[in-house]
Amino acid sequence: MKKELAGYPVVVEIPVAWGEMDAFGHLNHAVYFRYMETARILYFERLGIPEFLGRDPLGPILGAISCRYRAPLTYPDRVSVGVKVTRVEEDRFVMAYVIFSHGLGKLAAEGEGTMVCFDYRQNRKAHLPAKLKTRIADLEAKGF
Amino acid sequence: MKKELAGYPVVVEIPVAWGEMDAFGHLNHAVYFRYMETARILYFERLGIPEFLGRDPLGPILGAISCRYRAPLTYPDRVSVGVKVTRVEEDRFVMAYVIFSHGLGKLAAEGEGTMVCFDYRQNRKAHLPAKLKTRIADLEAKGF
Amino acid sequence: MKKELAGYPVVVEIPVAWGEMDAFGHLNHAVYFRYMETARILYFERLGIPEFLGRDPLGPILGAISCRYRAPLTYPDRVSVGVKVTRVEEDRFVMAYVIFSHGLGKLAAEGEGTMVCFDYRQNRKAHLPAKLKTRIADLEAKGF
Amino acid sequence: MKKELAGYPVVVEIPVAWGEMDAFGHLNHAVYFRYMETARILYFERLGIPEFLGRDPLGPILGAISCRYRAPLTYPDRVSVGVKVTRVEEDRFVMAYVIFSHGLGKLAAEGEGTMVCFDYRQNRKAHLPAKLKTRIADLEAKGF
Numbered sequence: 001m002k003k004e005l006a007g008y009p010v011v012v013e014i015p016v017a018w019g020e021m022d023a024f025g026h027l028n029h030a031v032y033f034r035y036m037e038t039a040r041i042l043y044f045e046r047l048g049i050p051e052f053l054g055r056d057p058l059g060p061i062l063g064a065i066s067c068r069y070r071a072p073l074t075y076p077d078r079v080s081v082g083v084k085v086t087r088v089e090e091d092r093f094v095m096a097y098v099i100f101s102h103g104l105g106k107l108a109a110e111g112e113g114t115m116v117c118f119d120y121r122q123n124r125k126a127h128l129p130a131k132l133k134t135r136i137a138d139l140e141a142k143g144f
Numbered sequence: 145m146k147k148e149l150a151g152y153p154v155v156v157e158i159p160v161a162w163g164e165m166d167a168f169g170h171l172n173h174a175v176y177f178r179y180m181e182t183a184r185i186l187y188f189e190r191l192g193i194p195e196f197l198g199r200d201p202l203g204p205i206l207g208a209i210s211c212r213y214r215a216p217l218t219y220p221d222r223v224s225v226g227v228k229v230t231r232v233e234e235d236r237f238v239m240a241y242v243i244f245s246h247g248l249g250k251l252a253a254e255g256e257g258t259m260v261c262f263d264y265r266q267n268r269k270a271h272l273p274a275k276l277k278t279r280i281a282d283l284e285a286k287g288f
Numbered sequence: 289m290k291k292e293l294a295g296y297p298v299v300v301e302i303p304v305a306w307g308e309m310d311a312f313g314h315l316n317h318a319v320y321f322r323y324m325e326t327a328r329i330l331y332f333e334r335l336g337i338p339e340f341l342g343r344d345p346l347g348p349i350l351g352a353i354s355c356r357y358r359a360p361l362t363y364p365d366r367v368s369v370g371v372k373v374t375r376v377e378e379d380r381f382v383m384a385y386v387i388f389s390h391g392l393g394k395l396a397a398e399g400e401g402t403m404v405c406f407d408y409r410q411n412r413k414a415h416l417p418a419k420l421k422t423r424i425a426d427l428e429a430k431g432f
Numbered sequence: 433m434k435k436e437l438a439g440y441p442v443v444v445e446i447p448v449a450w451g452e453m454d455a456f457g458h459l460n461h462a463v464y465f466r467y468m469e470t471a472r473i474l475y476f477e478r479l480g481i482p483e484f485l486g487r488d489p490l491g492p493i494l495g496a497i498s499c500r501y502r503a504p505l506t507y508p509d510r511v512s513v514g515v516k517v518t519r520v521e522e523d524r525f526v527m528a529y530v531i532f533s534h535g536l537g538k539l540a541a542e543g544e545g546t547m548v549c550f551d552y553r554q555n556r557k558a559h560l561p562a563k564l565k566t567r568i569a570d571l572e573a574k575g576f
Contacts, residue, residue, distance in 0.1 A: 309454060
């Protein structure tokens with residue numbers, strides 16, 4: 001595994017599609033967020049969301065996300081997107097992302113997003129369920 | 145109204161987004177289908193789908209669609225997408241689309257798609273409800 | 289190799305992204321055209337376009353394309369998209385596509401598109417260069 | 433003009449497309465960045481980029497961008513995206529974005545991005561041209 005991806009318990013490989021480039025001839029900026037989403041969804045699957053939350057009306061929603069672009073991506077290429085949880089608070093947790101370009105042999109971008117625990121029944125923020133915190137800790141532990 | 149859009153009971157105006165262009169510097173081919181979808185959804189709203197189908201487990205699904213490209217679109221531009229039903233059969237109907245470029249002053253593309261009536265409960269094709277045929281006839285009549 | 293992909297000299301594997309699904313919970317219809325584009329671009333690379341056309345002001349442009357939907361795709365899944373040339377005429381050639389779902393174990397869609405040879409200098413259709421026809425024949429022969 | 437858009441010299445109106453919603457039934461998170469891009473491109477046009485930079489090998493590139501989600505967007509809706517420059521430094525400037533939902537009557541999201549001045553000939557960061565700073569100041573002044 002690439003050292004840039006070390007410490008990321010969930011990594012997904014994505015082929016860059018030609019059609020994801022824009023008129024500048026680079027991967028369009030918005031697509032990096034699609035790539036991070038793909039990794040995030042996989043992370044949640046590994047956590048067992050939604051199955052394990054069962055009929056709980058709670059779920060994490062994306063409160064904010066950012067991306068720092070370090071090198072332009074172009075087709076053809078293949079990226080590995082790593083994601084990990086870097087901080088857990090009462091009603092939210094922070095996820096860090098890296099997008100590693102196999103073509104360039106280095107990071108193309110880094111991102112960070114905040115997931116907020118939301119109670120769909122009461123339509124407001126809620127505390128993270130203890131079992132979700134445990135799952136995150138377990139998943140992160142496996143990755144290190 | 146542009147003569148190219150005459151006879152189309154539903155027309156929707158869409159601004160071309162810069163980011164919808166691809167590395168060739170033209171609107172990406174797949175985006176034309178997004179534009180046609182936008183017009184199709186509006187047509188269905190005008191028909192009153194899904195409200196009027198009520199708890200009917202029937203709905204039209206897209207069986208096939210095609211696009212003929214006549215002129216490349218580029219940002220900045222604004223298109224008007226027209227849609228009409230050109231044929232109604234027992235279990236399906238055909239929709240024709242035109243994409244008119246205001247920047248070019250002519251059609252950029254034409255499309256055609258087939259909607260098949262599907263029974264989600266029985267998981268198979270079904271006859272179009274009589275009321276749906278009536279709604280289509282009414283909507284088309286208004287447009288001519 | 290899956291029998292559904294037999295006879296297709298160029299096949300590309302694409303992971304379905306969660307974010308490519310729309311509000312119906314299925315892969316959005318326009319995305320199938322993105323998948324076909326990915327296969328088409330790879331086919332052109334295999335032909336050696338644009339390198340071998342050199343400074344020739346000729347190139348194939350997409351004149352029309354269609355898709356027939358056979359089964360809805362959902363995340364998670366992985367598709368293999370096959371593409372082949374089925375007919376070569378004086379100024380155009382026809383490409384056939386299949387989208388095979390590994391999750392469903394069957395074809396999710398079939399497509400067909402027409403590439404027209406265009407002379408960018410004279411801004412009009414042109415005859416296909418003889419060397420391009422030869423390359424296509426060679427590539428198709430390898431695939432059968 | 434909505435008070436949420438006051439102080440933004442460039443505002444662009446964008447219709448939400450049905451197909452931009454994802455399987456959660458909300459506008460996909462990545463699409464907000466497409467919307468901000470549309471506003472950014474318009475801002476650059478108002479600045480006169482690229483025309484006025486002429487044969488200058490300099491141009492602003494996106495170094496980083498973030499979005500804070502405040503309310504989920506759904507089709508049908510129409511948003512107004514405002515953009516302004518909030519800070520100019522030697523080799524970069526910061527742009528702030530707001531996405532106002534006309535359907536909700538409030539802000540759906542806020543964003544911030546950093547544009548870095550890049551010298552394509554020397555392949556490195558460069559000082560912002562004085563004339564670009566002047567143009568930005570002029571455009572911002574008109575908007576306040």
